Structure formats: structure tokens, C-alpha cells
Amino acid sequence: MRIDIISCVPQLMESPLSHSILKRAQEKGLLEIHIHDLRDFAEGKHRQVDDYPFGGGAGMILKIEPVAKCIRTLSAQRSYDEIIFMTPDGDVFDQPMANRLSLSGNLIIFAGHYKGLDQRARDLFFTMEISIGDYVLSGGELPALVLTDAIGRLIPGVLGDEASALTDSFQDQLLDAPVYTRPSDFEGQTVPEVLLSGHQAKIEEWREEMAFQKTKQKRPDLLD
Numbered sequence: 001m002r003i004d005i006i007s008c009v010p011q012l013m014e015s016p017l018s019h020s021i022l023k024r025a026q027e028k029g030l031l032e033i034h035i036h037d038l039r040d041f042a043e044g045k046h047r048q049v050d051d052y053p054f055g056g057g058a059g060m061i062l063k064i065e066p067v068a069k070c071i072r073t074l075s076a077q078r079s080y081d082e083i084i085f086m087t088p089d090g091d092v093f094d095q096p097m098a099n100r101l102s103l104s105g106n107l108i109i110f111a112g113h114y115k116g117l118d119q120r121a122r123d124l125f126f127t128m129e130i131s132i133g134d135y136v137l138s139g140g141e142l143p144a145l146v147l148t149d150a151i152g153r154l155i156p157g158v159l160g161d162e163a164s165a166l167t168d169s170f171q172d173q174l175l176d177a178p179v180y181t182r183p184s185d186f187e188g189q190t191v192p193e194v195l196l197s198g199h200q201a202k203i204e205e206w207r208e209e210m211a212f213q214k215t216k217q218k219r220p221d222l223l224d
């Protein structure tokens with residue numbers, strides 16, 4: 001899979017992509033991530049990507065021309081399954097959306113900044129608008145990374161243990177059962193007996209029941 005991320009603050013995104021699972025995914029050749037600086041597509045000495053809003057009001061607005069130039073340049077080189085704008089007024093991201101996007105070949109993720117993006121750019125160039133939750137961040141860079149991580153780890157071969165992405169919380173609309181590791185007794189706090197029993201069928205049964213109980217208690221909405 002190839003993901004092209006467009007941002008006017010690309011430096012914000014370097015570190016999370018160069019460590020751990022996303023780093024390994026790239027090293028294994030399973031995921032290619034290209035970061036583009038929106039300013040490289042802006043005109044003039046100051047390579048201006050934003051301007052004042054027509055009609056007045058607070059904050060600066062991202063201009064349509066650099067966005068058009070960047071997306072058109074990329075789209076001329078390959079076709080994209082989705083061209084995604086990260087915005088707090090988009091569709092709220094969830095695991096089914098991550099699953100679906102992980103089947104893509106090529107994706108563009110555009111991280112907005114400032115007060116917003118000219119509506120004409122939103123209408124003309126994007127196939128999806130995604131929010132990572134009902135709160136406002138100072139830019140779309142962290143949301144773009146959240147999307148990249150959630151999608152990237154689902155690509156077959158990226159996680160060492162193939163099963164582990166499938167047993168994540170939310171994959172079956174249930175939260176994960178609690179997990180434990182050594183020691184089996186910490187200051188009198190012991191691990192549930194069944195996990196030490198070696199009886200795999202009983203362990204699975206216990207995990208399913210705990211996942212159900214935990215979901216019922218913490219996220220009953222998932223059971224509806």
C-alpha cells in the first residue's frame with residue numbers, strides 16, 4: 001500500500017512514522033509513506049498556502065491552488081482509491097472504516113491546518129472527509145497519523161502475529177478481555193486461575209465472556 005500525506009507542517013509527522021510498527025511495515029516493503037509539503041506547490045516568493053477569509057472572520061483559510069496542484073500532480077502519476085481530507089466535521093473514524101481502507105492500493109491523506117480549507121477544494125478534490133473524534137486539534141497532522149497507524153497495522157504481514165490485529169478490541173464489536181503476564185502473584189493480586197490452567201478451550205470461553213461483560217459495562221452502545 002502507498003499512502004501520500006499532504007501537510008503544510010510535514011515536520012510534525014516524521015517521528016511517529018519512523019518507529020515501531022509503521023517503521024517495520026515500511027522496511028518490509030508492505031507500506032510506502034510519502035510526505036509532501038503543501039508549500040512546495042504554492043506560488044510566489046513566500047509560497048503562501050493560506051489567506052484571509054472572504055466575508056471576514058477569525059483565522060486564515062487554506063487556499064485552493066496549492067491543494068489543486070499537489071493532488072493533480074499525484075493523481076497524474078497513479079490512481080488513488082480515496083483522497084481523504086482530515087477535518088473535525090468529517091465522518092467519525094472507526095474500526096470498520098480502517099478495515100475497509102486497509103484494502104486500498106493508494107491513498108492520499110490531506111492534513112488541514114489553520115481555520116479551514118476553501119470549500120471549493122473540499123468539493124472538487126476529496127472523496128472522503130474523516131474526523132478522528134468530536135474534538136478540535138490544531139491541525140490534521142495528528143489525525144492523519146492516527147489514520148495511517150490504524151490502517152497500516154491491518155496490512156497483512158505488518159504485525160508479527162497475524163492473529164493479533166483480528167483479536168483487537170472493536171474487531172468483533174467487543175472490547176478486549178483483560179490480559180496478564182508474569183508474575184502470577186503481585187503483592188497478593190493474582191491472575192485468574194483459568195489462564196494458568198493450560199486448558200485452551202476454557203481460556204477462550206473465559207475470554208469471550210470477559211469481553212462481553214466488559215463491553216456491556218463500559219460500552220453498551222457497541223452491543224446494540
Ligand code: ADE
Pocket residue numbers: 086087088130131132133134135136137138139140143
Ligand atoms: N483536524 C482538527 N481536528 C480534527 C479532528 N478531530 N479530526 C480530524 N481532523 C482534525
